Amino acid sequence: MRFTLPRDIYHGKDSLEALKNFTGKKAFVCVGGGSMKRFGFLDKVVGYLKEAGMEVKLFEGIESDPSVDTVMRGAKEMLDFGPDWIVAIGGGSPIDAAKAMWIKYEYPDCTFEDMCKVFGIPTLRKKAKFCAISSTSGTATEVTAFSIITDYDKGIKYPIADFEITPDVAIVDPALAQTMPKKLVAHTGMDALTHAIEAYVSTANCDFTDPLALHAIEMIQKYLIKSYNEDKEARDEMHNAQCLAGMAFSNALLGIVHSMAHKTGAVFGDYGAHIIHGAANAMYLPKVIAFNAKDKEAAKRYAKIADVLGLSGNTDEDKIKELIKYIRGMNDELNIPHCIKHYGADSYPTENGFVPENVFLERLHDIAVNAVADACTGSNPRQPSVEEMEKLLKCCYYDTEVDF
Numbered sequence: 043m044r045f046t047l048p049r050d051i052y053h054g055k056d057s058l059e060a061l062k063n064f065t066g067k068k069a070f071v072c073v074g075g076g077s078m079k080r081f082g083f084l085d086k087v088v089g090y091l092k093e094a095g096m097e098v099k100l101f102e103g104i105e106s107d108p109s110v111d112t113v114m115r116g117a118k119e120m121l122d123f124g125p126d127w128i129v130a131i132g133g134g135s136p137i138d139a140a141k142a143m144w145i146k147y148e149y150p151d152c153t154f155e156d157m158c159k160v161f162g163i164p165t166l167r168k169k170a171k172f173c174a175i176s177s178t179s180g181t182a183t184e185v186t187a188f189s190i191i192t193d194y195d196k197g198i199k200y201p202i203a204d205f206e207i208t209p210d211v212a213i214v215d216p217a218l219a220q221t222m223p224k225k226l227v228a229h230t231g232m233d234a235l236t237h238a239i240e241a242y243v244s245t246a247n248c249d250f251t252d253p254l255a256l257h258a259i260e261m262i263q264k265y266l267i268k269s270y271n272e273d274k275e276a277r278d279e280m281h282n283a284q285c286l287a288g289m290a291f292s293n294a295l296l297g298i299v300h301s302m303a304h305k306t307g308a309v310f311g312d313y314g315a316h317i318i319h320g321a322a323n324a325m326y327l328p329k330v331i332a333f334n335a336k337d338k339e340a341a342k343r344y345a346k347i348a349d350v351l352g353l354s355g356n357t358d359e360d361k362i363k364e365l366i367k368y369i370r371g372m373n374d375e376l377n378i379p380h381c382i383k384h385y386g387a388d389s390y391p392t393e394n395g396f397v398p399e400n401v402f403l404e405r406l407h408d409i410a411v412n413a414v415a416d417a418c419t420g421s422n423p424r425q426p427s428v429e430e431m432e433k434l435l436k437c438c439y440y441d442t443e444v445d446f
Contacts, residue, residue, distance in 0.1 A: 045250045045293050046205045048174075048185055053214040053282065058083070058175065060213060061090035061129070069096045070125035070170075072116065072140035074104045074132040078177060081221045087131055087175065099123045101143075104132070107192045107199065107308060107316060108139035110154050117146030129173045131218075133230075134181030134190070134319075137174045141189040141207045144172055154191070154200075160417050163204040173211040177218035179269070179280040180230025180320055182237065182288020184212035190319075192308050199304040199319075201417045208292065214285050216278035224270055225389065227277070228376035229320030231266040234258065234284035235369075236323035240297040241290035243334060243343045244421040251294035256350050258287035263351050267375050298426060299323050299330045301416035302435065305409050306382070310397045315387035317397075324378045325385070328366040329437045332444035333424060335362045340423035381441035402439050406432055 052060040069091045071084075078084045079102075091098050101116050120128070120143055128147075130140035145157050148166050157163065166172075174184035183189065189202040222230070241247065242255040261283035268276035303322035310317070334340040341358050348361035353368055355361035373380060379391040382402065386392035410431035413419065419426075426434065430446065437444050 043248055044205065045248075046187065046208050047289055047292070048209045048212045050210070051185065051212045051214060051285070053285070055216065057213050057215040058086055058217070059090060060211070061087060061173070062093050064091065064094045064096070064127060064173070066094070066096050066126040068123060068125040069098050069127040069129050070101065070120050070123055071098060072101045072104060072128070072130040072136045072143070074106075074136040077221055078131050078218075083131065083177070083218055087129065091127075091129065096127065099125070104136040104139045106135050108135050110191060110193050112139055113142040113146065113154070113191055116140070116143040117150075120147040121150060124169075126170050127173060128170050129175065131175040131177065133176070133178035134183045137176065137181075137183045138189040138191065140174075141172070141183070142191050142202060144170065144207065145202075154193070157202050158200050160203045161205070163202075163206045166206045167210070171210040172207075173213065174209040175213040175215070175218070176281070176285070178222055178226060178230045179219050179277070179284040180233035182234065182284050182291075184209060184214065185285055185288045186292035188292065190304065194308065194311070197309045197311055198412060199307050201304060203417050212285070214281055216281045219277055219281040220274060222277075224272075227270045227280075228378060229318050229324070229389070230284065231262065231269065231280060231320070232324035232327075232372070232376065232378065233320035234280070234287045235262045235266070235372075236299050236327050237284075237291040237296065238262065238287040239327065239331075239347060240299055241287070241294040242347060243340045243423050244294045244297055245423055246421045247294045251290045254286045254290035255294070256347070258283050258290060259347060260350055261286070267372070270376055295421035296418040297330065297334070297422035298413065298419055298431075298434075299326045300418040301413045301422070302326050302330075302438065304416050304418070305413040306435075309405060309409060310401065313396050313398070313401065315396045317382065317385060318389050321378050321385070321389050324373050324376070325381055326438050328369050329434060329444050331362065331366055331369075333426070333434055333446075334422065337424045382439045383441065399439075406435060410435055
């Protein structure tokens with residue numbers, strides 16, 4: 043077994059200043075929409091890198107759910123510039139995109155299909171090192187071996203998974219997380235909770251990942267709702283909690299909550315919206331717990347999570363029911379729907395969601411096939427058949443009980 047983290051994690055107030063001490067000649071900085079620029083953090087990053095004596099080139103405007111096209115375009119600019127540091131700042135999207143660009147920069151002949159071979163990426167760092175600076179409290183991609191890239195032609199999100207793309211340096215500065223709008227706090231926070239829970243029950247869990255997962259779960263219980271309600275101290279704590287959850291899942295891997303979220307996220311894009319990743323996880327997590335709890339070892343672990351959260355119940359079965367109820371209650375407090383049928387185009391609960399029932403049913407089989415084949419399915423404690431995955435997805439559409 044292997045446990046891999048960034049060599050250095052700078053955290054706490056003003057940790058962004060660590061960039062001043064980097065050694066190198068050229069830094070290629072990847073950033074998303076505009077919030078990092080608007081709040082002055084991009085200027086700080088560029089200033090600190092220049093103070094370290096580096097020439098800096100910006101690659102701006104990386105979209106949410108970054109595309110294969112964006113990755114290829116960025117990699118071409120990297121090849122033209124020749125950096126020895128790649129610095130990505132923002133939420134999961136710019137960091138994930140930069141990780142994929144990094145692979146293509148080091149290996150120009152590598153195709154996107156090559157990148158998607160699980161743990162099949164050749165040795166990196168022959169040209170550049172990688173620094174990730176997170177501004178959202180959820181994906182934890184600043185410490186993980188994963189990147190999610192969307193192929194819009196197929197409407198599918200693909201996870202790239204390899205310890206090679208674990209950043210060399212992560213900067214977890216709480217000031218950046220203070221800029222998140224409430225909806226983003228909710229979605230990224232539930233993404234972090236899903237990371238911690240899936241890591242703890244994964245078939246790849248171990249003594250090194252369990253403490254990280256459980257402590258992250260405790261912290262998220264204590265701070266997520268407060269952070270959502272604009273408590274600044276809680277917002278700082280959530281930035282640490284999501285990072286701990288990331289350390290856990292990067293090494294223990296994930297499960298079918300993520301498989302389903304990856305394969306439903308963009309597949310209804312022709313109806314005007316995506317199912318946002320964190321919201322998808324929040325909706326599917328209670329259903330997957332009920333499904334996985336049929337496995338005895340997983341049931342014990344879910345019961346342990348309920349104990350850590352201080353939930354009631356005399357038997358494992360009772361505790362798991364309370365855990366499911368508790369997570370659904372969190373979704374209510376965070377204004378997240380319980381099912382796809384009630385998921386509005388704006389991500390808020392509504393009577394008639396943006397995914398029509400007939401369209402969902404038409405696409406159900408293909409979504410199920412793709413979800414079963416997802417890289418995250420292999421470490422799920424209970425291996426679903428395509429038929430079971432279809433039934434589970436129906437439960438996630440209609441918000442019905444999982445009884446199989």
